[in-house]
Amino acid sequence: MGTIYIDGEAREANDKQNLLHACLSLGLDLPYFCWHPAMGSVGACRQCAVKQFKDENDTRGKLVMACMTPATPNARISIRDPEAVAFRAAIIEGMMLNHPHDCPVCDEGGECHLQDMTVMTGHDYRRTRFPKRTFHDQYLGPFVYHQMNRCIQCYRCVRFYRNYAGGHDLNSFDIRNTVFFGREKDGVLESEFAGNLVEVCPTGVFTDRTLRQHYTRKWDLRMAPSICGHCSLGCNITMGERYGVLRRVVNRFNSEVNGYFLCDRGRYGYEYVNSKERIRDAMLDGKRISGDEAEQQLQTMISGGKRLIGIGSPRASLESNFALQRLVGKENFFAGVALGEWEALTAAVDALRTTPARIASLHDVEESDTVLILGEDVSNSAPRMALSLRQATRQQSFEAAAKLRIPLWMDDAVREVAQDQRSPLFLAATGATRLDDIAAKLYRAAPDDIARLGFAIAHEIHSSAPEVPGLSNEILEAARTIAVVLKSAKHPVVISGTSSRSIPLIQAAANVARALCDSGLRASLSLVAPECNGVGLALMGARPPQEMFDSAKDATVIVLENDLYRRFLRSAVDDLFGSAERTIVLDHLANETTARANLLLPATTIAESDGTLVSSEGRAQRFFQIFPPQPELRESWRWLRDHAWTSLDDVLKAMADEALQLAPVIKAAPQESFRIAGAKVPREPHRYSGRTAKTANISVVEPKPPADPDSALSYTMEGAHVQPPAALQPFFWSPGWNSIQAVNKFQSEIGDALRGGDPGVRLFESSSGGSYFNAIPAPFTPRKSEWLLVPAQHIFGSEELSSHAPGIAELAPDPYLAMNAAGAAKLQLEASSEVEINLGGTAYRLPLQIAPELPDGVAAIPDGLTPARGAELPAWTAIRRAQ
Amino acid sequence: MLSILRTMWNVLLHTFHKRVTIQYPEQKPYLTPRTRGRIILSRDPDGGERCVACYLCAVVCPVDCIALQATQDENERRFPEFFRINFSRCIFCGLCEDACPTYAIQLTPDFEMSEFNRENLVYEKEDLLIDGPGKYPGYNFWRVSGVQVGGKGKGESENEQPPTDVRRLLP
Structure with missing residues (x-):
C-alpha cells in the first residue's frame, strides 16, 4: 500500500x-x-x-x-x-456517434454499463447529423443474442472469449469504425462460457436470449441470492423473477468460488423451473387433492405403524434430506445415488476429510502453478473449474512478467511476454476433453490405468507412498517426469472426481496430494462430486443404496426429489416399488418415479426454496426463495417436517444438534431474526414497478406482501438499502451503477472478497491424520469380445434438471456409443451404424461414433442421455451390430 | 354586527357578477389538448402498435399503477403481451407520457371515467389502444431504431449507412 x-x-x-x-x-x-x-x-x-x-x-x-x-x-x-x-x-x-436509438427495445437497457457511463460523463445531447454505420447480426445459438450495431469496440468480448476462456470461434474482423465482433459465419458459439459475454459486454451487443423470451428489466425483477444447482461447485448466482416466472440467472460474485463468471449450464439451466413438466398439485393415486388433504394423507401414511424407508437425493437440499432422515430414522435413510457413484462419492468425501492437502476452492485452483488432472473431464462435469484451470496455466507467464517488471494487470503485455508459454497441466483422461489444448502432457487410458499412473506419481514424489507393481517403462517414465515437475511447483493442485465412478482414481489423486504435502509443498486437492449436494448427502451418513432394495418390502417408501429410474436398473426399481406397501414421492418435475407414486407431493425447486447445499470443496452455502411458491407447493423439508419446526432456522438447529459435522451450516447465512435498522433486506429494487397494477386483473385490492418466516429477506421493496452480509446480498446495484459492474461498490478491494467476507462456510479443512491408500488396481486389459463401457459427461444433457431447459436440450448430443477406430474395425462397423449392447439384462440400441481418443477395449456412452441411463457403469458388455 | 351586514352585502353583490362555474354536465368546459386525463395507447402512422414494452412508463409511475409484459412477434417486433393501467390508483401526473420514448402512451382531455366499481377502472390493452397516432402524427419509432424488424432490414432505418461487409478488402 x-x-x-x-x-x-x-x-x-x-x-x-x-x-x-x-x-x-x-x-x-x-x-x-x-x-x-x-x-x-x-x-x-x-x-x-x-x-x-x-x-x-x-x-x-x-x-x-x-x-x-x-x-x-x-x-x-x-x-x-x-x-x-x-x-x-x-x-x-x-x-x-454510431450507437443506435435502441435503448427502449434493447435488453441491456436499465443495466447497461454504457448508459451508466454516458450519464456519468454528462453527455446527454446528440450533435452529429451524419448517418450511423450498421452491421449484419449473426445467429449465435440459443443463449446469446447478437445486435452488432450497438458495439463501442471495447474488445472485451474477444478478450474474454479468446484470451480468458480459450474459445476460438469469436473474433474481431475488419478495421477502423467498422470493426465487427462475431463468428466467421452464423452458428452456435462453441465455448461453454459464451454466456458470460452477456455480462462482459458493456452494452447490448450480446444479450441473454432466454431472457428475451420473457423480457423484464432488472429493476422489475424480484431477486435473491441463490446457489447454482447444476453441478457440485456451488457457484453463487442471483436469480430474478416476475409474475411467478423465473426470468434469468446472473453471476453473484464470490471471490473464493466463481468470481465474475459462470458456465452456460449454470446460467441457462434455470428454465426447468418454468417447465410444463412441473408438478403443481398433490396427487393421491392419480387423483388431484388439495395441499391440506395431502398433508393429512401423508400423516396417516407415515403413522400407520408400517416401516418407513427414506430415499434421499444428491440434488435436494441438506434440510430436505435431514427432514427425511429424521422422519424415517437413521437406519432407514438411504442414499438415492447409483451404487458405483455412491461408493466413489463416499471415497471422495473420505479422502477430502483425511487429506493433509488444502481442499482447493476455485480461487485456489486459479492460483495453482502446476495441475494434475486424473480421469475427470471437468469441462463437462464441473465446467466452471475448467475456466479456473485456464487461468492456472498462466501462472508461469506471471513469473516471467514479474522478472521484466511488468505489472500483472497490464494484460496485453503479460500475454505478449507469455506467447505460448503455459504452466504445466498434466491431463490423464479416458476420452477427449476440452482442456486438451492447454495440456502439457496428455495421457489417455482406461480409468484403472490412470489410477495406476496416479499411484506411480505419488510414489515417485515421496517414497512412503505405495509402489505400483508391474508398471511398464513408458508409464514409469511419464510418472517420473510428472513427479519432478509437480515437486518443483510452488502451489500444485491435484484434481479428480467421481464421474468415472472409480474409487482407485480418487485414492490415487489423494495419494499424490499427500505425497506432495509430505515433500513439504503447499499442495491442494479438489475432487468433483456428483450433483449439487452429493457431498452434503454423504456427510449426512446415509446408508448405501444397495441395501434399500432388500429393506423396502412391505414398507412405506418415501422418495425425495429423485428419479430412481435414472440411477438404478429399471427392473430393480420396479421390484422396489412393487414390493413396497406404499410409495410417497416428493418432486418438482414429472418423471418415471413420480408416475409410480401413491401419494405425490409437489415440492419446490431451488428458486422457490430456502436451504443449504454443500459444494465439492465442502462449502455449505445457503440459497433463498426468489419468489413464494404457489400455495399447493411446499419445500420438501416443509412437507416432511417435524411438527415442532416452524421455520428453516428450527430445521437448522435440529440438524446442528444431531449431526456434529453439519453444525457450522447454521453460520452459512444470517438467521431469520437478522435485521438492518429494524428492517429485513428487500428482495425488490427500490424502483420495482407495477405494485398496484400487476394483480389488478384478479382483484383491484392490493394483496398484503407475503411474509417470509425462513429468511431475513423480505418480499417487498421496503427495507434498508445498505450492504447486507454477503450471503444475503439480493442483487448488485448502486446509485449511478445499474449494471452488474455495480459489484465494484460492494467489494473490500476491487476483485477481492465482498465486504464482510464471502458467503458460505467450509465444513472441513485439511487434517493431519490419515495415511496413504494402498488399494492399487490391476492394469486394464482389454477383453476379447467385451468392452468396458464408461460414462462420458456432457455439459449439456448429462445433468438432470438443466436438461429440461429448452436451450440446453437443444445443445445436448443425441445418444451414441463411442469407440476408437480399431475397435470399430474389429467389429466391422462404421460410424453411425447401429450397435446393440446388453446392460443389466436389457438390450439397448445406439448409433456408433468413432472417438479416436478412446483407448483400446473401452467404449463410452453419454451419461444420463441414453435409454440405458439406469444401468450401472462402468460395466463390461458385448457390442455387436444391431440386427 | 357590522361584519355580518357587510358579508350579506357582499353576497348580494355577487348575485350580479358574471358566473365562474359552468353547468357541468349539461355544459362542457373547453379542455386544451394537453389536459392530462384518461391515458391511451396510440398507433404509429402505419397502423402498428406504438408501444415497444420498454417498461419506462411503469418504472416512472409514482403510484406504480402500470403493469405490462414484453413479448415479440415473429418479425422480432416487440410489443406488450398485456398492458394494464389501474386508473383507481392513477394520479394523472403525466410522467408516463414524458417517459415514453415512442409517443405511445398519451394523456387525453377526457376525464369522465367515474365508476361505481373499482374493478371497472382497471384498463387492459384493448381498452387503452386507439386507432390513431394521437398528438404526434408523424413519428414511428421503428423507422429510427437500429434493430431489424419485419420489413426493415439492418441499415434501412432513417439516417443509417448500409450494413458493412466484413469480407470486403478495401481499406
Whole structure:
C-alpha cells in the first residue's frame, strides 16, 4: 500500500495496481469500458482518462489513462480536472456517434454499463447529423443474442472469449469504425462460457436470449441470492423473477468460488423451473387433492405403524434430506445415488476429510502453478473449474512478467511476454476433453490405468507412498517426469472426481496430494462430486443404496426429489416399488418415479426454496426463495417436517444438534431474526414497478406482501438499502451503477472478497491424520469380445434438471456409443451404424461414433442421455451390430 | 354586527357578477389538448402498435399503477403481451407520457371515467389502444431504431449507412 493524492486528497492505494483500480477501490466514480477486474487493462477505450501531475508544484499536468498507469506511491492525479472531464465526455460522444436509438427495445437497457457511463460523463445531447454505420447480426445459438450495431469496440468480448476462456470461434474482423465482433459465419458459439459475454459486454451487443423470451428489466425483477444447482461447485448466482416466472440467472460474485463468471449450464439451466413438466398439485393415486388433504394423507401414511424407508437425493437440499432422515430414522435413510457413484462419492468425501492437502476452492485452483488432472473431464462435469484451470496455466507467464517488471494487470503485455508459454497441466483422461489444448502432457487410458499412473506419481514424489507393481517403462517414465515437475511447483493442485465412478482414481489423486504435502509443498486437492449436494448427502451418513432394495418390502417408501429410474436398473426399481406397501414421492418435475407414486407431493425447486447445499470443496452455502411458491407447493423439508419446526432456522438447529459435522451450516447465512435498522433486506429494487397494477386483473385490492418466516429477506421493496452480509446480498446495484459492474461498490478491494467476507462456510479443512491408500488396481486389459463401457459427461444433457431447459436440450448430443477406430474395425462397423449392447439384462440400441481418443477395449456412452441411463457403469458388455 | 351586514352585502353583490362555474354536465368546459386525463395507447402512422414494452412508463409511475409484459412477434417486433393501467390508483401526473420514448402512451382531455366499481377502472390493452397516432402524427419509432424488424432490414432505418461487409478488402 502507498499514499496517492487524488484531487489533492491523500488516499491509501494498492501500489501493485493501476490508478483505475485504485480509484474504484476507494469508491470514486471513474468511467471505463475495456478494463475488467478479472481481465486487466489494455487501454483500448480511452475512457478512464485522468490528469496526472509530476509533483505538488506541477499545475499543468498531463492526461493519462488511469487503467494503464500504475498507482505508484505519491502519484498525484485529478479526476475532476476540467480538461480530463472534457476529454472523457468527448470519448463518450465519439462512441455514441454510431450507437443506435435502441435503448427502449434493447435488453441491456436499465443495466447497461454504457448508459451508466454516458450519464456519468454528462453527455446527454446528440450533435452529429451524419448517418450511423450498421452491421449484419449473426445467429449465435440459443443463449446469446447478437445486435452488432450497438458495439463501442471495447474488445472485451474477444478478450474474454479468446484470451480468458480459450474459445476460438469469436473474433474481431475488419478495421477502423467498422470493426465487427462475431463468428466467421452464423452458428452456435462453441465455448461453454459464451454466456458470460452477456455480462462482459458493456452494452447490448450480446444479450441473454432466454431472457428475451420473457423480457423484464432488472429493476422489475424480484431477486435473491441463490446457489447454482447444476453441478457440485456451488457457484453463487442471483436469480430474478416476475409474475411467478423465473426470468434469468446472473453471476453473484464470490471471490473464493466463481468470481465474475459462470458456465452456460449454470446460467441457462434455470428454465426447468418454468417447465410444463412441473408438478403443481398433490396427487393421491392419480387423483388431484388439495395441499391440506395431502398433508393429512401423508400423516396417516407415515403413522400407520408400517416401516418407513427414506430415499434421499444428491440434488435436494441438506434440510430436505435431514427432514427425511429424521422422519424415517437413521437406519432407514438411504442414499438415492447409483451404487458405483455412491461408493466413489463416499471415497471422495473420505479422502477430502483425511487429506493433509488444502481442499482447493476455485480461487485456489486459479492460483495453482502446476495441475494434475486424473480421469475427470471437468469441462463437462464441473465446467466452471475448467475456466479456473485456464487461468492456472498462466501462472508461469506471471513469473516471467514479474522478472521484466511488468505489472500483472497490464494484460496485453503479460500475454505478449507469455506467447505460448503455459504452466504445466498434466491431463490423464479416458476420452477427449476440452482442456486438451492447454495440456502439457496428455495421457489417455482406461480409468484403472490412470489410477495406476496416479499411484506411480505419488510414489515417485515421496517414497512412503505405495509402489505400483508391474508398471511398464513408458508409464514409469511419464510418472517420473510428472513427479519432478509437480515437486518443483510452488502451489500444485491435484484434481479428480467421481464421474468415472472409480474409487482407485480418487485414492490415487489423494495419494499424490499427500505425497506432495509430505515433500513439504503447499499442495491442494479438489475432487468433483456428483450433483449439487452429493457431498452434503454423504456427510449426512446415509446408508448405501444397495441395501434399500432388500429393506423396502412391505414398507412405506418415501422418495425425495429423485428419479430412481435414472440411477438404478429399471427392473430393480420396479421390484422396489412393487414390493413396497406404499410409495410417497416428493418432486418438482414429472418423471418415471413420480408416475409410480401413491401419494405425490409437489415440492419446490431451488428458486422457490430456502436451504443449504454443500459444494465439492465442502462449502455449505445457503440459497433463498426468489419468489413464494404457489400455495399447493411446499419445500420438501416443509412437507416432511417435524411438527415442532416452524421455520428453516428450527430445521437448522435440529440438524446442528444431531449431526456434529453439519453444525457450522447454521453460520452459512444470517438467521431469520437478522435485521438492518429494524428492517429485513428487500428482495425488490427500490424502483420495482407495477405494485398496484400487476394483480389488478384478479382483484383491484392490493394483496398484503407475503411474509417470509425462513429468511431475513423480505418480499417487498421496503427495507434498508445498505450492504447486507454477503450471503444475503439480493442483487448488485448502486446509485449511478445499474449494471452488474455495480459489484465494484460492494467489494473490500476491487476483485477481492465482498465486504464482510464471502458467503458460505467450509465444513472441513485439511487434517493431519490419515495415511496413504494402498488399494492399487490391476492394469486394464482389454477383453476379447467385451468392452468396458464408461460414462462420458456432457455439459449439456448429462445433468438432470438443466436438461429440461429448452436451450440446453437443444445443445445436448443425441445418444451414441463411442469407440476408437480399431475397435470399430474389429467389429466391422462404421460410424453411425447401429450397435446393440446388453446392460443389466436389457438390450439397448445406439448409433456408433468413432472417438479416436478412446483407448483400446473401452467404449463410452453419454451419461444420463441414453435409454440405458439406469444401468450401472462402468460395466463390461458385448457390442455387436444391431440386427 | 357590522361584519355580518357587510358579508350579506357582499353576497348580494355577487348575485350580479358574471358566473365562474359552468353547468357541468349539461355544459362542457373547453379542455386544451394537453389536459392530462384518461391515458391511451396510440398507433404509429402505419397502423402498428406504438408501444415497444420498454417498461419506462411503469418504472416512472409514482403510484406504480402500470403493469405490462414484453413479448415479440415473429418479425422480432416487440410489443406488450398485456398492458394494464389501474386508473383507481392513477394520479394523472403525466410522467408516463414524458417517459415514453415512442409517443405511445398519451394523456387525453377526457376525464369522465367515474365508476361505481373499482374493478371497472382497471384498463387492459384493448381498452387503452386507439386507432390513431394521437398528438404526434408523424413519428414511428421503428423507422429510427437500429434493430431489424419485419420489413426493415439492418441499415434501412432513417439516417443509417448500409450494413458493412466484413469480407470486403478495401481499406
